[in-house]
Amino acid sequence: MGLPGLEFAAAVFTDPAVIGLIVVGTLVGVVVGALPGLSSSMAVALLLPFSLYLDPIPSIAFLAALYCAGTFGGSITAILINAPGAPPAAATAFDGYPMAQKGEAGRALGTATIASVTGGTISVLVLLFAAPLLARVAYSFGPPEYFALAVLGLSMLATISGEAKLKNLIGGCLGLLIATVGIDLTTGVDRFTFGVPELLDGIHFIPVLIGLFAVTELLTQAQHLGRETRVVTLAALKLPSLADIRGVFATILRSSGIGTFIGILPAEGSTVAAMIGYNEAKRWSKRPEDFGKGAIDGVAGPEAANNAATGGAMVPTLALGIPGSATAAVILGGLQVQGLRPGPYLFEEQPALLYGIFFAMLLANALFLVIGLIGAKVFSRLSLVPPALLWPSVLVLCFVGAYGLEQSMVDVWVMVAAGVFGLALKRYGFAAAPIVMGLVLGGLVETSLAQSMIIFDQQWSGFLGRPIALVFFVLALGGIAGAPGVRLLRALRAR
Amino acid sequence: MTRGDDNGRGPHPDTIAGIVLLLLSALGFWLTTGFREVPAMLSQNVPPTFFPRLVLGLIAAGGIGLAAGGLRAPRLELSRLRPLVFVTAGFVVLVPFAIMLLGTLATVFLVSLGLPLLWNERRLRFVVPLALGMPAAVYLVFTVALEVRFPTGLAATLFG
Numbered sequence: 018m019g020l021p022g023l024e025f026a027a028a029v030f031t032d033p034a035v036i037g038l039i040v041v042g043t044l045v046g047v048v049v050g051a052l053p054g055l056s057s058s059m060a061v062a063l064l065l066p067f068s069l070y071l072d073p074i075p076s077i078a079f080l081a082a083l084y085c086a087g088t089f090g091g092s093i094t095a096i097l098i099n100a101p102g103a104p105p106a107a108a109t110a111f112d113g114y115p116m117a118q119k120g121e122a123g124r125a126l127g128t129a130t131i132a133s134v135t136g137g138t139i140s141v142l143v144l145l146f147a148a149p150l151l152a153r154v155a156y157s158f159g160p161p162e163y164f165a166l167a168v169l170g171l172s173m174l175a176t177i178s179g180e181a182k183l184k185n186l187i188g189g190c191l192g193l194l195i196a197t198v199g200i201d202l203t204t205g206v207d208r209f210t211f212g213v214p215e216l217l218d219g220i221h222f223i224p225v226l227i228g229l230f231a232v233t234e235l236l237t238q239a240q241h242l243g244r245e246t247r248v249v250t251l252a253a254l255k256l257p258s259l260a261d262i263r264g265v266f267a268t269i270l271r272s273s274g275i276g277t278f279i280g281i282l283p284a285e286g287s288t289v290a291a292m293i294g295y296n297e298a299k300r301w302s303k304r305p306e307d308f309g310k311g312a313i314d315g316v317a318g319p320e321a322a323n324n325a326a327t328g329g330a331m332v333p334t335l336a337l338g339i340p341g342s343a344t345a346a347v348i349l350g351g352l353q354v355q356g357l358r359p360g361p362y363l364f365e366e367q368p369a370l371l372y373g374i375f376f377a378m379l380l381a382n383a384l385f386l387v388i389g390l391i392g393a394k395v396f397s398r399l400s401l402v403p404p405a406l407l408w409p410s411v412l413v414l415c416f417v418g419a420y421g422l423e424q425s426m427v428d429v430w431v432m433v434a435a436g437v438f439g440l441a442l443k444r445y446g447f448a449a450a451p452i453v454m455g456l457v458l459g460g461l462v463e464t465s466l467a468q469s470m471i472i473f474d475q476q477w478s479g480f481l482g483r484p485i486a487l488v489f490f491v492l493a494l495g496g497i498a499g500a501p502g503v504r505l506l507r508a509l510r511a512r
Numbered sequence: 513m514t515r516g517d518d519n520g521r522g523p524h525p526d527t528i529a530g531i532v533l534l535l536l537s538a539l540g541f542w543l544t545t546g547f548r549e550v551p552a553m554l555s556q557n558v559p560p561t562f563f564p565r566l567v568l569g570l571i572a573a574g575g576i577g578l579a580a581g582g583l584r585a586p587r588l589e590l591s592r593l594r595p596l597v598f599v600t601a602g603f604v605v606l607v608p609f610a611i612m613l614l615g616t617l618a619t620v621f622l623v624s625l626g627l628p629l630l631w632n633e634r635r636l637r638f639v640v641p642l643a644l645g646m647p648a649a650v651y652l653v654f655t656v657a658l659e660v661r662f663p664t665g666l667a668a669t670l671f672g
Binding site for chain 1: 559
């Protein structure tokens, strides 16, 4: 990454319109994160079609700010109504809500804000230095290495949720299958198009994302409609004291490191990071018995980790083209739609874009420090918006967004189908994120496998001669079979 | 939403999901047999069926694993979906038809009015401004600012 990129990015970021977009992205992100049921993945998917009307740098900067702020926004409702606005904030509710019940909502929100900003900022700095290094390593990758890396990324889906390992892997494969629709680039043969000309270019992933994330959630909300929530009043925003901050500082630093590392792992996202951040905060605490009853470390740990994961997740997304989380997968898709090629060459071709993303994420972190400390009371009122008024607006955005992309009704039908299909999948325990991951990676997986097979003259054993690819395969196998293998060994030893 | 009470009477949900995946894989495989054949020279020995069949095979293997796991697992029945979920799904499916028939802005109005009423929101002082404001916002932001040309619908074509 050269200085010219930095200069160009600096020029872009002195443009008030770009700054304004990042501010809007941050505000929208916090609002979306604070609204139960709406997640940052959904917000990024919903707003992606509209961001495409912008130039690449403002567009991706807007989405990156939205991603960071959406992850933070979830903590507001997690603390105040015990309903995490987004999945990464689930662990925050364990101690944030008990704190709020004890009249310490302001202290919990303030701690969450400071932990989030610290975690997010540290991870962006890691992104700034680690991504170019990783990209330099990736220069030597050929199709076999990329195929193995994509397999590793997909195999990490198995570790997202211990209960649903197999289902996550199947979900990833379903995404890969959807990505095969359209003309095969090698032979020009159309596949699974059923005579519909609009499908020759393949199924656009944005309507699928909108369907899976937003329409499915709308139908889920219909199931839960009428549930009462108890809002804890935030009479005065009593910020955490200096002693509080000093007390949780080690937890914040540790969780920032954990979150950044978890984020860098392909497919692992903020939710996993938050859970590990919470568990580690508890494990290192001198008073673990206080956890679940309103321990301040129980708020700082997951919040620092889940925000640190946002910067971490962007490292493989930008350097390798392998998404670090579901939302990063959507941003990766956004880069592709903008005609950019995520991966090591992005650092050569678009250094300004990369600096743009770094700046946007840093600015978003600084902004939600202000928003979190001053505006928490206002944002907490968002949880009072009745779902019956909120979701019609989301549904309208879904239709407008899906249509606006290519101005095609086929995209609208794809979105509706994905939404209804997503509900059936969710009911049987399949998550949307693995499908999205498979869909976004589908092109890379198929192309790199086809090229590898051509290089190896149809011999799978050719992969044995590629040490880096082999390492990725072994790691993938470890990810899939690791936990069952350990269980089996323990069982054998017990016998 | 995904899990209900123990001691369900029917097969385990994972068994059902596994069987559905197996059927889906079989259907997918059958569809790949209809792909146009290309000379090996052109496809460089990687025919268009290669990758889809590989993925379908993985899905089928996963389906078998899921079904087998479901057979061994304790009985479980999914909680029932409320009728409102089906009604809402029907409403969502009808929206594209409404767009083609009535046009986008009229449909946005109907969605903004209909969905709150369907979800038992009776405070018209909130619902009516939403129903009037959404089409106006869509028109200003998307049609005027972003120049998205929305379908005007059959009705507009017939009477316009």
